[in-house]
Amino acid sequence: MKKIYFTVIFLFTSSLGYAQIPNLPTVSKPEANDLGNYSNMSYGSPTIGRNSQRNYAPSLPSSYQRSSNTAQQHNTYESQARSQNDAVMRGIEQDMAEVREMQFRKWVEDGRNISYEMPSLSGKAGTTAYYDAFNKLSGMDTENYSLTEANFTVENAFYDNKQNLQQFKSGIQRTAKQLLQKMKERKQDTESHVSKNLMLFEYFSKDMKLGGTTHKAYEYDFKDYMGQKDYSKMFVSKLLKTGSGQCHSMPLYYLMLAEAMNTEAYLSLAPNHSYIRFVDDEGTMRNMELTNGMFPTDNAFLESGYIKSEALQNKIYMNNLSKKELLGMAYFDLARGYVSKFGYDEFVNKVIDKALELYPNGIAPNMEKANVSQVRFANVMKQLGINPEDKRDLQRIGYFPKAVEQLKQVNEEFNTIDNLGYAEMPASAYESWLGSLNTAKGKQESEALAERMRLYQLQKQKEKQEQEAVKKAQEKKKKEQKPIYFPIKT
Numbered sequence: 001m002k003k004i005y006f007t008v009i010f011l012f013t014s015s016l017g018y019a020q021i022p023n024l025p026t027v028s029k030p031e032a033n034d035l036g037n038y039s040n041m042s043y044g045s046p047t048i049g050r051n052s053q054r055n056y057a058p059s060l061p062s063s064y065q066r067s068s069n070t071a072q073q074h075n076t077y078e079s080q081a082r083s084q085n086d087a088v089m090r091g092i093e094q095d096m097a098e099v100r101e102m103q104f105r106k107w108v109e110d111g112r113n114i115s116y117e118m119p120s121l122s123g124k125a126g127t128t129a130y131y132d133a134f135n136k137l138s139g140m141d142t143e144n145y146s147l148t149e150a151n152f153t154v155e156n157a158f159y160d161n162k163q164n165l166q167q168f169k170s171g172i173q174r175t176a177k178q179l180l181q182k183m184k185e186r187k188q189d190t191e192s193h194v195s196k197n198l199m200l201f202e203y204f205s206k207d208m209k210l211g212g213t214t215h216k217a218y219e220y221d222f223k224d225y226m227g228q229k230d231y232s233k234m235f236v237s238k239l240l241k242t243g244s245g246q247c248h249s250m251p252l253y254y255l256m257l258a259e260a261m262n263t264e265a266y267l268s269l270a271p272n273h274s275y276i277r278f279v280d281d282e283g284t285m286r287n288m289e290l291t292n293g294m295f296p297t298d299n300a301f302l303e304s305g306y307i308k309s310e311a312l313q314n315k316i317y318m319n320n321l322s323k324k325e326l327l328g329m330a331y332f333d334l335a336r337g338y339v340s341k342f343g344y345d346e347f348v349n350k351v352i353d354k355a356l357e358l359y360p361n362g363i364a365p366n367m368e369k370a371n372v373s374q375v376r377f378a379n380v381m382k383q384l385g386i387n388p389e390d391k392r393d394l395q396r397i398g399y400f401p402k403a404v405e406q407l408k409q410v411n412e413e414f415n416t417i418d419n420l421g422y423a424e425m426p427a428s429a430y431e432s433w434l435g436s437l438n439t440a441k442g443k444q445e446s447e448a449l450a451e452r453m454r455l456y457q458l459q460k461q462k463e464k465q466e467q468e469a470v471k472k473a474q475e476k477k478k479k480e481q482k483p484i485y486f487p488i489k490t
Contacts, residue, residue, distance in 0.1 A: 108399050114383045116402045118376050121345045126160050130338050133157035134351055137331060142324045142358060148172055148256045150330045155235045158337045163237070171240065176260035178211045179203055189461050196263040197278045197288070198453060200254060205293030219244040220291045226427070231340035234333070247273050250290040255326075266320035267329075269363070271306040271425040273434075277320055281456050285320075286449070292438055294446040304433040310421030316363045317421075328359030335368055344375040363422050370413040377406045 121127055136153045148169055156163045179199050180190055189195045202208060204218050221244040227233040236253045239245035245253070251267055251274050258265040266277045268287070276288040289296050301307065301318060311317045321329065335351040349372045355365035378388065380403050387393045397403040425433075436442075 111384050111400050112402075114380070116376075116380055116406065118345045118349075118372075118379055121342045121347070124342050127338075127342060127347070129157045129159075129161045130334065130347070132161065133334055134331075134347075134354075137327070137334065138354070140327065142327055145323075145327065147252075147259050147326065150327060151236055151252055151256065151333075154330055154334045154337065155232075155237050157334060158232065158235070158341065168237070172256050173260050174211075175203075176257050179257070180261060182208070182210060187461075189457070189464065192281075192457065192460070193263045193278065194281050194453060195457050195461075196261050197258070197265055198450075198457065200257055200261070200263075200265075201288055201290075201293075201450075203257075204250065204254065204290050216243055217293070218250060218290070221246055227340070231337060234336075247275065247291055251276050254288075254290060267326060268318055268320055270301045270317050271304060271423070272427075272430045280453055281460060286453075289437060291434065294437060294442060295449045296437055296442065296446065300437060300442065303436075304425070304429070306423045306425040306429070308421040308423055310419070311363075311423075312421070314361050314420045316361055321359075325359040325362065328355045328357070328362055328365060331355035331358065332362065332365045332368060335365075339371075344372060348372055349376075361420060363417070363420055366413070366417055366420065367422070370410065370417060373406065373410045373413055377403070377410050380406060 133153045133156065137150060140150060149165065152163070152165055152168050156165070179196075183190050183195060183199055188199070203210075203215065206217050208215050218239065221233065221242070224230055224233050225246040227248075232238050233246070234248045236245075236249050236256070239249040239253055254276050255265060255267060264278060268275055268277045276290065277285055278288065280286050287296050287298065287301070298318060307317050331351050332355045335348050335355065338348055338351070348368075352365055352369050352372060355362065356369060359365060380400075381388045381397075384397070384400065384403065386396055397407065
């Protein structure tokens with residue numbers, strides 16, 4: 001599973017507070033002729049502010065005789081001119097300050113009246129299919145629903161409700177029946193959860209004759225496995241169509257077949273990853289990796305280096321998802337499909353809130369919630385003309401209490417993610433870890449475990465057959481026995 005939240009804004013809102021507009025004097029809009037004409041040296045008759053007394057610059061005489069006091073008179077006129085010029089400039093600055101004040105007040109007033117929600121994308125073609133899908137998921141019993149129908153609802157929304165549910169379900173049910181029939185042909189116990197899980201594992205990892213045809217083992221799709229370019233790469237329908245998938249589609253399809261075969265299996269998560277777990281005959285929880293057809297140990301996941309102790313304590317990794325949490329992940333998948341196709345709006349927030357209601361500690365929905373909040377905040381900052389990456393510029397949000405609350409929410413949500421124990425796993429590290437599972441030692445250990453479970457199943461099956469034989473013999477003997485009659489004395 002890809003890390004999808006944006007870079008955290010590491011800012012402290014406690015220093016911002018809720019700034020108020022300064023109580024400045026009321027001013028009126030300046031008129032152009034109030035500023036005077038400053039294009040000639042006579043300076044005209046300027047107004048030095050609207051509350052100042054008018055001053056006039058003296059006119060120099062057209063001619064005069066130089067005398068002993070000529071220099072002094074010249075200096076006097078220069079001093080008067082400079083003084084008058086300084087007064088005019090002070091008037092201009094005061095007028096401009098008043099203009100800036102009015103602009104500032106308007107900016108704050110307009111900023112407090114903007115929409116603090118993301119613009120709706122409901123006008124885009126195809127969004128209605130997602131609204132319908134949300135309503136369908138909301139109508140499902142959180143403890144007793146069909147995973148096949150839930151997953152189909154999510155994928156069908158992406159395809160504008162053009163897929164056929166009955167065709168999708170019948171394909172899964174047909175495969176489940178064929179696998180059960182295969183077990184009967186091999187005289188395997190069709191009532192054993194372990195036997196059915198081993199059959200499913202074989203179906204995913206090996207070629208086999210099934211229903212008169214050869215079924216090819218599913219392959220890992222290394223091309224765009226995160227669905228960044230084509231989000232349908234995440235879908236079970238794509239897996240069924242092409243025979244290749246990844247760690248999202250394969251486990252989901254496995255669980256749908258397990259559901260159709262009435263057996264127990266669970267989805268579990270690891271950094272950027274999901275896999276299958278089931279309980280073996282010894283009561284031990286076993287991991288099943290469908291991307292490479294192996295049974296990795298818990299240590300194999302821990303050795304990735306990206307699972308913190310906090311993550312294990314909060315059960316965000318290496319823990320069986322409940323039925324309710326699995327439905328929460330379906331809501332998450334619905335939200336991600338919508339974002340991939342249309343972008344972020346408040347509908348995504350609505351869907352993610354539902355996901356978190358069902359799966360509060362889910363790392364994926366918590367990350368997406370942080371995404372939603374950050375996109376919303378970035379949209380508000382754009383409207384206000386504030387650069388959130390500039391700490392000094394960001395202080396201006398103090399004039400907008402709603403923006404301050406939004407920034408606090410963003411930081412709180414990223415803190416939640418950190419507290420859950422999340423550590424970002426780069427794509428290169430994930431690919432390297434996935435490849436490390438395919439070592440000779442790992443394969444050998446996996447094959448040994450698979451053989452051990454198979455032999456254990458054979459032993460249990462033999463014991464069961466012996467018990468059934470004894471029971472049948474006893475029943476036969478009972479039937480063959482002639483009734484004993486005891487005469488009644490008269």
